[in-house]
Amino acid sequence: MRCFVDCVYCYLKQAVTCMTIAGINEDRQYPILYELMDDIKIMDSRRTPAENSTELLQKVYKLINNDDPYLEAKKKSNLLALELYPELKEYLKGSKSRLNDALKISVSGNVIDLGINKSFDINASLKHSLNTGFSKDDFGSFVKKMNQENNIIILGDNAGEIVFDKLLIEELVSMGKKVTYIVKGGPVLNDATMEDAIEVGMDNIARIVTTGSNYLGAPLQKVSEETQKLLKETGLIISKGQANFESLEHEETAKDKVFFLLKIKCECVGIVAGAKFGDIVFFTR
Template sequence: MKVALDCIPCYIKQAINTLAQAGISEDKAREIIHETLPLLPRLDPQGTPAENSTVILRKVNELLGIEDPFERAKKESNQLALELLPQLEEKIRQSPDSLLMSLKISVAGNIIDMGILKEFDVEGSIQEAMVKKFARDDYVSFKQDLKEAREILILGDNSGEIAFDSLLAKQLSQLGLEVTYAVKDRAILNDATLEDAVHVGLTGQIRVISNGSGFLGTILKDCSQEFQQVYTRADLIISKGQANYESLEAQGKEDRRLYFLLRAKCEIVAKSLEVQLGEMVFCRS
């Protein structure tokens, strides 16, 4: 997915949200924003929003002198999600279609996005996911593809959300699939890393690997050889969240293994997906 002019305010918004996590003075925050703005003309107009956002955010972290401004917030979101897991597991057990329910719970967790949203209602998102359908829904074809699949790769997105993804991973494992879950190699916004996977207990359930990259989304050219081998070998790939959609949407037009699972949290992504803002999606590109 290519950048649009409207992506520029979002870069700045993500930078401001990052600065808010650092607890610095408004004067210092303004100084960092002013030092970051000269990067805007040098961003790649042919790149993806995820790539360009990462350039800005790395500069912000560098100027802050903090490797992970979201460290405390990520731990809090992980803990919140863990507290909700027992009731969510019960909803899956009671559902006539446990796999579909686990997909809905997984996408409900996609509301935890501190780069875009200052406030989010996780429990409200879960309740909405229970009753609403996917605005774009390729679940039938996904179930058909599962019959021929052996290995499935889930591309993780945010902290907190990763705990909800563990329920989806469990359902897929129970179907006899070998599940691998990929996280970021280092901190960027509130994206999940190996530390988050350990926190929510995911590493004790399935194989979890780093993608070798610190970019938002999944920028394949920046990923490790180990990850690329897993990516190439997978029979199916579930891509979680907006940044993964932004970075893999073009590839998904050719690669029929890719299924995108997300909420459309910005107008540009919603337009690309041909859905309304805020709607849930589970689809091929």
């Protein structure tokens, strides 16, 4: 997915949100934003929004002298999600369509996105996901593909959300599948890292691999050779969140094997995905 004009606003909004969460006062934020505007002027609009956002955020981190401003927020998100985990586990036990509901629970965690928003309502997101369902739904195609594949990759997104992914993985493992869960190789926004995966016990049920990079999403030219090989050779991939969608939706290797699982939180992503703002979707290209 290439950039839209609206992405320019989001670059700056992400920077402001990041600095606010890091405790940077407004007087100090102004000169940093003015400096960032010079970088935005020369950004390549043919690249993905995720790539441009990452490089702008890397500069913000350097200017505020903080390499992980979301560290405490990530820990709080993980704790919040872990508190909900037992109740959601019980819900799935009584479900008549456990895999489908596990996917809906997984995507409900996609609301835990602190790139633009400073807060979220996870309970409202859970209710919406379970009651409303997917506006674009390729669940049938996913099941057919899953029946042909023993190995599944899940490209993770945010901290906290990772706990909801854990419920999905447990369901897949109970069906005899081997799951590899991919997290970021370094801190960026509130994206999940290896530390988050271990914190929530993901390493007990899945193989954990990092992208080898702290780029948002999974841009093939920025991730490690190991991750590139996994994405190329694995026959079924669940891609969580917008940044992963931005990175992969246009890639030929994603066709028919990458299923995008996300909440549409951006009008531009909605245009490319063929969905409306606020929708939850599960589909392949």
